[in-house]
Amino acid sequence: xxxxxxxxxxxxxxxxxxxxxxxxxxxxxxxxxxxxxxxxxxxxxxxxxxxxxxxxxxxxxxxxxxxxxxxxxxxxxxxxxxxxxxxxxxxxxxxxxxxxxxxxxxxxxxxxxxxxxxxxxxxxxxxxxxxxxxxxxxxxxxxxxxxxxxxxxxxxxxxxxxxxxxxxxxxxxxxxxxxxxxxxxxxxxxxxxxxxxxxxxxxxxxxxxxxxxxxxxxxxxxxxxxxxxxxxxxxxxxxxxxxxxxxxxxxxxxxxxxxxxxxxxxxxxxxxxxxxxxxxxxxxxxxxxxxxxxxxxxxxxxxxxxxxxxxxxxxxxxxxxxxxxxxxxxxxxxxxxxxxx
Amino acid sequence: xxxxxxxxxxxxxxxxxxxxxxxxxxxxxxxxxxxxxxxxxxxxxxxxxxxxxxxxxxxxxxxxxxxxxxxxxxxxxxxxxxxxxxxxxxxxxxxxxxxxxxxxxxxxxxxxxxxxxxxxxxxxxxxxxxxxxxxxxxxxxxxxxxxxxxxxxxxxxxxxxxxxxxxxx
Numbered sequence: 100x101x102x103x104x105x106x107x108x109x110x111x112x113x114x115x116x117x118x119x120x121x122x123x124x125x126x127x128x129x130x131x132x133x134x135x136x137x138x139x140x141x142x143x144x145x146x147x148x149x150x151x152x153x154x155x156x157x158x159x160x161x162x163x164x165x166x167x168x169x170x171x172x173x174x175x176x177x178x179x180x181x182x183x184x185x186x187x188x189x190x191x192x193x194x195x196x197x198x199x200x201x202x203x204x205x206x207x208x209x210x211x212x213x214x215x216x217x218x219x220x221x222x223x224x225x226x227x228x229x230x231x232x233x234x235x236x237x238x239x240x241x242x243x244x245x246x247x248x249x250x251x252x253x254x255x256x257x258x259x260x261x262x263x264x265x266x267x268x269x270x271x272x273x274x275x276x277x278x279x280x281x282x283x284x285x286x287x288x289x290x291x292x293x294x295x296x297x298x299x300x301x302x303x304x305x306x307x308x309x310x311x312x313x314x315x316x317x318x319x320x321x322x323x324x325x326x327x328x329x330x331x332x333x334x335x336x337x338x339x340x341x342x343x344x345x346x347x348x349x350x351x352x353x354x355x356x357x358x359x360x361x362x363x364x365x366x367x368x369x370x371x372x373x374x375x376x377x378x379x380x381x382x383x384x385x386x387x388x389x390x391x392x393x394x395x396x397x398x399x400x401x402x403x404x405x406x407x408x409x410x411x412x413x414x415x416x417x418x419x420x421x422x423x424x425x426x427x428x429x430x431x432x433x434x435x436x437x438x439x440x
Numbered sequence: 441x442x443x444x445x446x447x448x449x450x451x452x453x454x455x456x457x458x459x460x461x462x463x464x465x466x467x468x469x470x471x472x473x474x475x476x477x478x479x480x481x482x483x484x485x486x487x488x489x490x491x492x493x494x495x496x497x498x499x500x501x502x503x504x505x506x507x508x509x510x511x512x513x514x515x516x517x518x519x520x521x522x523x524x525x526x527x528x529x530x531x532x533x534x535x536x537x538x539x540x541x542x543x544x545x546x547x548x549x550x551x552x553x554x555x556x557x558x559x560x561x562x563x564x565x566x567x568x569x570x571x572x573x574x575x576x577x578x579x580x581x582x583x584x585x586x587x588x589x590x591x592x593x594x595x596x597x598x599x600x601x602x603x604x605x606x607x608x609x
Contacts, residue, residue, distance in 0.1 A: 181585070217585035219508045224515060231519035234579055238520055238572040239488055245567075251492055255597035258492065265581045266589030289606050331601070338604050 165190040175226040182221070184213040189220065256287040259330075261323060278318040279326040281334060285311050288338060298341035359411035361404045362390050370400065399429040489570030493525075493595040496563040496580075500588035503529070503559040509588060510561050513580055517565060520576055526564040533557040 186207040196205040260280040264273035317326040375382040394400040406426035
């Protein structure tokens with residue numbers, strides 16, 4: 100209707116047909132029905148349909164560098180150091196990422212997955228080889244005579260264990276690097292039986308019976324050097340302290356023994372007396388001589404000694420009692436125990 | 441007073457003489473311990489250390505990166521002539537979990553769990569001299585990829601110290 104008002108000018112005789120056509124389209128379809136089949140929609144806002152234009156490829160852009168690379172190039176020069184992935188420098192058909200069903204994984208260009216992960220393109224085998232050749236002059240060979248674990252342990256019995264740490268952190272110092280551990284085999288230390296006993300009492304639970312290793316660990320000082328010195332000090336101090344004999348150590352008597360020592364007990368005296376009596380010999384030995392008397396000179400004497408010591412040290416059980424039984428029967432020349440069915 | 445000060449300023453010669461006197465006096469009064477000449481350090485050849493075993497522990501957030509790194513380490517070791525005895529990885533990652541309420545204030549039954557995974561890889565090397573070990577470790581540590589950490593445990597073998605001998609009496 101607005102169109103009508105706009106178009107209408109008073110005093111102008113309008114063509115009735117035009118007016119009619121503006122008001123209704125029926126007359127038009129009747130006239131030109133065969134020519135225009137489609138219904139033409141009134142386009143008021145005059146919106147243009149957006150056609151995606153293909154970006155014209157610029158003629159001066161070079162093709163990818165990766166496509167121009169010769170096949171016999173030195174890869175170490177192309178990718179000399181650690182760097183995040185760059186598609187036009189890598190002439191490999193790499194694909195990485197989420198794989199939709201029935202499609203290939205995304206290619207290398209504009210692929211964030213490839214850029215996120217640290218790559219090792221600068222460490223290819225030929226590059227490693229050349230770099231190792233370059234640093235080889237700084238290396239020395241392992242001595243050839245130390246070719247077995249036994250040889251190493253024989254000549255270098257002390258083990259010093261330290262740790263180094265390398266990680267991304269605001270500081271390069273890791274407090275755990277200060278800890279020093281020293282290990283020595285107890286059998287490598289020159290100790291006699293008394294000193295060994297004292298050494299074991301001094302080190303306490305630092306000694307492991309299964310492996311025969313004494314382990315000193317120091318972490319009380321802030322610097323590794325100090326801890327190393329402290330560990331050395333501990334070993335030296337324990338060693339020399341175990342060799343010193345205090346006055347009160349001589350006062351240890353039979354009642355203070357923490358284990359059964361056959362030579363110190365009256366059983367040995369009885370055994371020796373019995374041995375002399377049975378051989379019709381005079382027994383003129385003093386107590387000290389009896390203590391140092393060799394049990395192996397008595398027939399079956401060593402077996403008896405071991406059986407008695409076991410019985411007291413391990414306690415009474417089936418095996419120790421049985422051992423004691425057979426040892427006594429052998430010693431006294433008694434018949435063997437009959438098994439009653 | 442000003443006149444004296446002026447004299448002091450204008451005559452450097454007088455001043456130097458005075459200074460000398462006072463200095464000499466100080467030296468005379470103080471008792472100085474006799475300075476010993478520095479003893480020459482005896483020329484000893486520094487022996488190379490011997491490492492029986494070197495254990496590398498790599499930890500990182502990506503198992504693939506750790507695997508590549510261990511390949512690199514083994515390749516470098518074989519090129520330098522170092523024996524590699526063992527190389528393995530843990531079957532499962534170490535997971536550090538945090539459990540939080542899904543809603544901040546209410547609904548205690550509904551929670552979310554976040555976890556941080558750390559993957560491990562181990563490499564054992566055998567029989568390195570000190571200089572070889574330093575060179576190799578320097579090379580390896582410089583090429584450590586992002587997001588990885590390296591712990592190197594060195595087992596050094598030493599001679600028994602000379603002072604650990606039984607006392608002679």
